Amino acid sequence: METTMIHEVTWVGVAIKALIAMLIVSAVAGFGTYIERKVLAWMQRRPGPSHVGPFGLLQLAADGIKLFTKEDFIPQYSNRLIFSIAPVITAATAFIALAAVPIFPDFTFPEWIPLLGGVFVPSIAADIDVGLLFILGAMAAGLYGPLLAGMSQQNKWGIIGAARTAVQFLSYEVVTGLSMLAPIMLVGSLSLVDFNNYQTGGIASWMIWQQPLAFVLFLIAGFAETNRTPFDLLEHEAEIISGFVTEYSGLRWGLFFVGEYANMITIAVLASVIFMGGYSDFMLIPGWLMMGLKVTFFFFLMLWVRASWPHVRPDQLMWLSWKVLMPLALLNVVITGIVVMVTA
Amino acid sequence: MTTFAFYFFATLITLLFLVTVLSRNVLYAMTALAAGMVLISGLFFMLDAAFLGAVQLVVYVGAVMALYSFAMMFFDANKDIKERNGSAVTVFLLGGAIAVMLVVIFTAPLIGQGVASLYPPAEGATNPQAVGLVLFTKYLVPFEVAAVMLLVAMISGIILAGKKMDFSLSVVEATKSIDSKTIDNMDNTEKKGDK
Numbered sequence: 001m002e003t004t005m006i007h008e009v010t011w012v013g014v015a016i017k018a019l020i021a022m023l024i025v026s027a028v029a030g031f032g033t034y035i036e037r038k039v040l041a042w043m044q045r046r047p048g049p050s051h052v053g054p055f056g057l058l059q060l061a062a063d064g065i066k067l068f069t070k071e072d073f074i075p076q077y078s079n080r081l082i083f084s085i086a087p088v089i090t091a092a093t094a095f096i097a098l099a100a101v102p103i104f105p106d107f108t109f110p111e112w113i114p115l116l117g118g119v120f121v122p123s124i125a126a127d128i129d130v131g132l133l134f135i136l137g138a139m140a141a142g143l144y145g146p147l148l149a150g151m152s153q154q155n156k157w158g159i160i161g162a163a164r165t166a167v168q169f170l171s172y173e174v175v176t177g178l179s180m181l182a183p184i185m186l187v188g189s190l191s192l193v194d195f196n197n198y199q200t201g202g203i204a205s206w207m208i209w210q211q212p213l214a215f216v217l218f219l220i221a222g223f224a225e226t227n228r229t230p231f232d233l234l235e236h237e238a239e240i241i242s243g244f245v246t247e248y249s250g251l252r253w254g255l256f257f258v259g260e261y262a263n264m265i266t267i268a269v270l271a272s273v274i275f276m277g278g279y280s281d282f283m284l285i286p287g288w289l290m291m292g293l294k295v296t297f298f299f300f301l302m303l304w305v306r307a308s309w310p311h312v313r314p315d316q317l318m319w320l321s322w323k324v325l326m327p328l329a330l331l332n333v334v335i336t337g338i339v340v341m342v343t344a
Numbered sequence: 345m346t347t348f349a350f351y352f353f354a355t356l357i358t359l360l361f362l363v364t365v366l367s368r369n370v371l372y373a374m375t376a377l378a379a380g381m382v383l384i385s386g387l388f389f390m391l392d393a394a395f396l397g398a399v400q401l402v403v404y405v406g407a408v409m410a411l412y413s414f415a416m417m418f419f420d421a422n423k424d425i426k427e428r429n430g431s432a433v434t435v436f437l438l439g440g441a442i443a444v445m446l447v448v449i450f451t452a453p454l455i456g457q458g459v460a461s462l463y464p465p466a467e468g469a470t471n472p473q474a475v476g477l478v479l480f481t482k483y484l485v486p487f488e489v490a491a492v493m494l495l496v497a498m499i500s501g502i503i504l505a506g507k508k509m510d511f512s513l514s515v516v517e518a519t520k521s522i523d524s525k526t527i528d529n530m531d532n533t534e535k536k537g538d539k
Contacts, residue, residue, distance in 0.1 A: 082371050128389075129471045130398040137401030141382055144375075144405075147412055151371055159416065166413040173406060190472055 013121045020121075021098050029261035034060050036303055043307035070250035075153055078247065082152035087252040090145030090259035097138035098262065100124060100131040101269050102192050105279045105287040123193065123279065130190045132180060135270065139225060139263060143169050145256065146234050150244035161243025164233045164314055171321035172224035172231075178329035179217035182336040183207050183274050192270075196278035208275040213332045215275045217325055219301075222267040224317065227260060229306035233314050268298035346390060353386045368424040370415045378408040395472045 034049065034057070041048025049056030074080055102123040128134060143165055150162025184190060186207070187198045199205045208215045224231040235243035245256055272278060272294035279287040312320070360380035367373045381404035388397030419425060429435065463478050479487055 079369070079371050082375060085375075128394050128398075130394045133395070133398035133402060137385075137398055137405060140402060140405045140409075141378075143409070144378060147409065148371070148375060151412070151416060163413065163416055166409055166416070169409055170406070189470070191470075 010120065014126070017121050017124070018099065021101075021103050022095060024103070025095070025098060025262050025265055026258065028265060029258050030060060030064070032261045032264070032299065033063065033257070035299075036306075039300065039303045040307050043304070067251055067254045072250045072252065073247070075155065075247050077154040079152040079154075082148050083247075084252070086145050086149035086152065087248065087255035087259075088145075089148065090142050091255040091262070093138050093142035093145070094259040094262035094266065097135045097142070097266050099126045100128060100134045100138075100192070101266055102196065102273060102279060103269060104291055123196075127191065127193055131192045132184065132190045132274075135266065136176065136180075139266065140169065140173060142259060142263065145259065146244040149248065149256075153244075153247040155246050157241040157246045158244055160240045161234050161246070164240075165244065167314055168224060168227075168231065168233055168317060171318050172221045175217055175321055175325045175329055176221040176225060178326065178333060179214045179221060180274065181329075182211050182214045182332050185333070185336050185340055186210060192273050192278075195273055196280060199277045200280045203277070206275065206277045211275065211332070211336070213328060215271075217329050217332070218275070219271060220320075220325060222271065223302070223305065224321075226263045226267055226302070228264070228302050229311055230309050231317055232311055233317065236311055264299060264302060265295060268295040268302075271298050349390055350387070353383055353390070356380075357383050357387075368427065370419045370425060374408065374412055374415055377411075378405070381405070381408060393471065395475050 037059075038048045038056070049059040052058040052062045074083055104123065106121060106123040108120045124131070146165040147162050150158040150160075150165065152158075183195070187195055189195070195207075199207055223229075227234050233243075235245055240246075245253055248256065269291075272291060276294055277290070279291040285293075357380050360376040360383065363376035364373045364380065367376065382401060384404075385397040385400040388394070388400055463482055
């Protein structure tokens with residue numbers, strides 16, 4: 001791997017970065033469940049979790065204890081091996097995708113810190129040339145989790161959930177790729193660091209002004225990718241009990257949740273870096289705070305949409321993806337291509 | 345380190361594909377296939393062909409996912425399948441072909457020592473750029489032919505699937521039930537009128 005940076009990227013720096021990303025995302029994923037319930041409650045005019053601790057903050061600990069101590073149940077006629085592997089796939093691929101995502105700007109530990117003084121921590125744990133493609137591939141591989149979970153558990157709701165996983169994946173994947181293609185053509189690189197450096201000139205240089213359509217398409221596809229509410233067909237309670245998680249309990253169920261929240265954060269970071277300026281400093285606000293604010297905004301947007309919109313049917317999702325979003329994305333790519341050709 | 349990584353990946357890939365071929369359970373076979381395909385991308389990354397590695401990941405994850413959906417439709421995923429092994433002649437021919445292939449693979453390093461790259465990657469180009477440069481200059485014609493083939497496949501797919509697109513079973517069922525109900529009601533009213 002070659003680096004053009006002045007600082008030397010050492011394995012210590014990469015390890016620290018990976019640790020930071022892992023810890024922060026796990027913590028946010030846990031805290032996110034509380035935030036989600038509180039925000040949804042606030043939008044629906046009810047108190048939400050309020051009994052355990054101040055403002056219900058300790059609900060998180062209560063949920064954790066419940067998950068840890070719950071019986072780990074495996075149905076008798078299920079395929080035990082695949083049933084056990086499936087949740088790990090979801091959680092692991094979510095974190096593998098994060099390896100190529102820049103979460104915070106790179107920094108160097110000050111010299112006065114013992115042991116770690118002077119260690120350079122890069123913005124991405126693994127800055128590969130094809131960062132965007134790698135993230136897409138890893139997140140797509142994550143869908144094997146729901147698919148295998150549904151197919152292995154010998155439960156009709158599970159198999160419907162698995163079938164919906166396949167349908168949903170084949171529908172939105174094209175839109176995700178095509179919507180990202182137009183910004184890629186403008187930047188001329190697949191590396192997320194180049195995306196960030198392309199938009200360093202303040203708000204006016206953000207990609208969202210040049211590619212508003214691609215931004216909207218990417219967000220819609222991102223909602224489908226993370227199974228957020230307008231497209232949460234995989235486990236929609238009112239229709240198929242819990243879909244692919246019907247037979248899961250305890251920590252295995254928790255792993256699915258951690259994976260889903262990590263994916264939400266990945267999509268939020270991607271949207272911030274590709275379309276909204278990434279981790280560059282903004283006036284007086286340092287880059288890492290800007291990044292936190294943007295990710296928080298996208299996280300809130302997901303909850304907001306969940307509180308505001310009913311979910312769609314699978315056939316409506318396919319109709320939307322193939323007949324509306326894909327032609328729009330193609331049109332966007334063609335127009336961008338013509339503009340790039342004329343201006344270059 | 346690289347040697348270790350290569351043997352690690354190679355062993356895992358071979359084992360997983362063996363499971364794919366030998367297992368009688370659809371779920372095991374498909375899962376091993378998917379995992380093997382994902383691990384092959386690791387070999388590409390080791391060769392500094394990051395673009396091909398990512399493409400391998402993206403393409404095969406989707407392709408195997410489509411295979412899964414077929415498996416879901418045709419088989420009970422949690423039961424073993426009785427395989428029909430074809431005639432002895434086919435087995436003999438296939439086995440012979442595989443043996444020849446193995447010999448070629450193991451002698452390849454001997455033959456390929458003097459091989460040099462015809463189109464070495466351009467100076468200073470990143471991996472995707474290098475692939476793009478060769479693809480759109482030297483190999484433009486095969487690339488276009490592949491694109492046309494995909495277009496043909498897409499159009500024929502639409503034609504095959506689109507024959508009865510306007511026909512919706514649920515709509516037909518709904519109108520049927522409404523019709524029968526209204527007919528029943530009409531019968532009832534007629535009977536009442538008779539009384």
